[in-house]
Amino acid sequence: MAPINASEVKGYAPKEVLPEVETDNGKGIGYSYDTLQETANFLLSRTSVRPRIGIICGSGMGSYWKDGSLADHIEDPVRFKYEDIPNFPVSTVEGHTGQLVFGKLGDVPVMAMQGRFHYYEGYPLWKCCLPVRVMKLIGIKVLMATNAAGGLKSAYKVGDIMIVKDHINMMGFAGNNPLHGPNDERFGPRFPPMNRAYNYEYRKIAKEVAKELSIDNIVREGVYTCLGGPNFETVAELNMLKMVGVDAVGMSTVHEVITARHCDMHVFALSLITNECVVEYDHDAEANHEEVLDVGRMRQDILRKYVTKLVERFNKTLTP
Numbered sequence: 001m002a003p004i005n006a007s008e009v010k011g012y013a014p015k016e017v018l019p020e021v022e023t024d025n026g027k028g029i030g031y032s033y034d035t036l037q038e039t040a041n042f043l044l045s046r047t048s049v050r051p052r053i054g055i056i057c058g059s060g061m062g063s064y065w066k067d068g069s070l071a072d073h074i075e076d077p078v079r080f081k082y083e084d085i086p087n088f089p090v091s092t093v094e095g096h097t098g099q100l101v102f103g104k105l106g107d108v109p110v111m112a113m114q115g116r117f118h119y120y121e122g123y124p125l126w127k128c129c130l131p132v133r134v135m136k137l138i139g140i141k142v143l144m145a146t147n148a149a150g151g152l153k154s155a156y157k158v159g160d161i162m163i164v165k166d167h168i169n170m171m172g173f174a175g176n177n178p179l180h181g182p183n184d185e186r187f188g189p190r191f192p193p194m195n196r197a198y199n200y201e202y203r204k205i206a207k208e209v210a211k212e213l214s215i216d217n218i219v220r221e222g223v224y225t226c227l228g229g230p231n232f233e234t235v236a237e238l239n240m241l242k243m244v245g246v247d248a249v250g251m252s253t254v255h256e257v258i259t260a261r262h263c264d265m266h267v268f269a270l271s272l273i274t275n276e277c278v279v280e281y282d283h284d285a286e287a288n289h290e291e292v293l294d295v296g297r298m299r300q301d302i303l304r305k306y307v308t309k310l311v312e313r314f315n316k317t318l319t320p
């Protein structure tokens with residue numbers, strides 16, 4: 001049989017009439033486009049900043065440490081506490097302040113989330129990712145997600161920064177996906193591709209910038225996975241993840257990236273390696289959140305400089 005010419009295959013044809021997405025208060029399967037548009041309009045009407053780059057600050061990288069974190073260096077900041085934003089969840093994890101900051105990083109207008117939402121807090125994945133769709137609706141083109149993660153690859157050291165090359169959606173294997181439920185084509189297609197999730201050009205730029213800042217000795221590139229948490233992993237779980245090609249393990253980012261790619265945002269992600277995963281049984285070390293936050297503080301100056309330069313470079317790739 002002759003092979004099918006892939007370029008002749010027609011794309012998925014959207015339905016003309018969309019099913020009404022439930023606009024529940026946390027019980028069901030998502031907020032409608034219009035509900036999220038209200039949230040976007042609320043924000044846009046209260047700031048003149050028009051960011052095209054959105055940053056999600058990982059554990060300890062937002063503002064937990066008041067003396068120099070990325071989000072605290074945003075100039076002319078306009079801040080919104082999550083509890084004051086219509087339809088927004090609230091942050092419940094130490095190290096996640098719980099506010100959006102609009103302002104300038106270097107010369108570039110940005111929006112930063114000081115605090116993200118995790119599945120283990122009790123939020124369904126679609127709700128964890130709601131801010132990403134709001135970003136899309138306020139005009140953001142690039143999502144930069146940062147996270148704290150355990151280093152699985154033996155070469156990784158505490159304090160290394162991993163450029164995420166790819167992810168394994170472990171929760172998705174069990175059917176838990178932020179795109180589960182009716183699909184609104186105004187956000188994106190029913191079946192989005194995910195093989196080019198982490199923008200190649202931005203990864204290349206990130207390696208160049210690491211050299212320019214002389215931090216290329218601590219900057220790596222690898223594969224991230226997210227587990228549901230909140231417990232850290234067993235030795236057997238970590239060895240299994242290592243075997244299937246995971247380099248760093250955390251509890252976030254993957255579903256945010258899927259949501260961002262679904263609505264055609266460019267994605268770049270960084271993991272700060274805050275602990276070495278314990279993959280042997282005769283070992284006394286245990287992962288803990290305090291260590292995660294401490295390493296975030298120890299690396300905050302470098303991360304801030306790195307992210308600021310990356311934002312400047314990524315911004316130049318966007319058409320005016």
Ligand SMILES: O=P(O)(O)O[C@@H]1C[C@H](O)[C@@H](CO)O1
Pocket residue numbers: 057058059093116118146147148149229250251252253288289292
């Ligand atoms: O929000 P991120 O992914 O940076 O947070 C990581 C995963 C858990 O929330 C927490 C564990 O210490 O840090």
Ligand code: HPA
Pocket residue numbers: 148149150151232233249250251274275277287292
């Ligand atoms: O070792 C870890 N496992 C999962 N999530 C994490 N976040 C920071 N470190 C870790």
